[in-house]
Amino acid sequence: MKKHPATISVMAAITILFAFAPAFSSDFFPVGDGYTWTYEGYMKNTPQKKLVVTASIIKREKIAGQEYYYYSAPSVDVRFLVRLDENFGYMKVLKYPFPVLKFVTLDVYLTPEIQFIKLPYKVGDAWEQKINAEANLTPFKMNQEIKVKFTVMDSEKFVFKGKDTRSST
Amino acid sequence: MRMVRDEGNNKTRTEDNWFADGIGFVRGETPEYFIELKDFIKEK
Numbered sequence: 001m002k003k004h005p006a007t008i009s010v011m012a013a014i015t016i017l018f019a020f021a022p023a024f025s026s027d028f029f030p031v032g033d034g035y036t037w038t039y040e041g042y043m044k045n046t047p048q049k050k051l052v053v054t055a056s057i058i059k060r061e062k063i064a065g066q067e068y069y070y071y072s073a074p075s076v077d078v079r080f081l082v083r084l085d086e087n088f089g090y091m092k093v094l095k096y097p098f099p100v101l102k103f104v105t106l107d108v109y110l111t112p113e114i115q116f117i118k119l120p121y122k123v124g125d126a127w128e129q130k131i132n133a134e135a136n137l138t139p140f141k142m143n144q145e146i147k148v149k150f151t152v153m154d155s156e157k158f159v160f161k162g163k164d165t166r167s168s169t
Numbered sequence: 170m171r172m173v174r175d176e177g178n179n180k181t182r183t184e185d186n187w188f189a190d191g192i193g194f195v196r197g198e199t200p201e202y203f204i205e206l207k208d209f210i211k212e213k
Contacts, residue, residue: 027190027191028188028189028190028193029188029193029194030191030192030193030211031193032211034211034212035209035210035211036208036209036210037192037193037194037206037208037209038206038207038208038209039197039204039205039206039207040204040205040207041197041202041203041204041205042202042203043201043202044200044201044202044203045201051202051204053204116172117170117188121188146174146175146176147174147175148172148173148174148175149172149173150170150171150172151170151171151173152170153170153171153185158187158189158192158195158196160189160192160195160206160209165189165190165191165192
């Protein structure tokens with residue numbers, strides 16, 4: 001049976017809408033291609049030595065039909081894949097440089113994904129998870145169970161570039 | 170947000186992470202380090 005031209009138009013419009021709709025982005029965890037954050041701080045065992053860390057979203061990757069943002073801070077060997085929906089921010093994969101062969105990346109898959117931020121973000125929320133972390137080092141597989149508890153403790157003002165903004169820990 | 174991770178053997182690790190409206194992760198403190206945001210760029 002031939003489809004009515006109007007039906008085809010609606011289907012095409014829906015396809016285009018989904019193809020170009022921006023990914024969900026929380027005010028408290030904005031994500032987007034090329035976003036870059038620069039931090040300063042220190043290691044507590046060498047507090048006199050300034051630590052500068054740059055973290056960027058360098059690309060996107062699809063795993064099991066879900067699209068993730070690749071968040072990378074190479075100077076401190078931090079790399080992970082995150083995505084958001086209206087309920088949580090999720091972390092699926094941690095990527096570590098392989099010992100010695102630093103050009104090889106060791107992927108640690110988290111099942112279920114870690115729900116690292118609950119949305120909307122508000123003081124008093126608390127949640128717990130049991131996560132299995134699996135690294136595949138052919139022919140070996142390593143598994144570890146992780147229990148995590150998250151609590152949004154308090155809210156305060158954070159001054160950034162001379163402007164107050166709301167932050168919570 | 171405080172994250173307490175059970176590492177087994179009766180050991181836990183606590184991390185405090187601050188997220189700010191419109192910016193994201195702005196401050197982190199663990200037993201090993203302290204970092205705070207100095208710049209955020211949305212443009213590529």
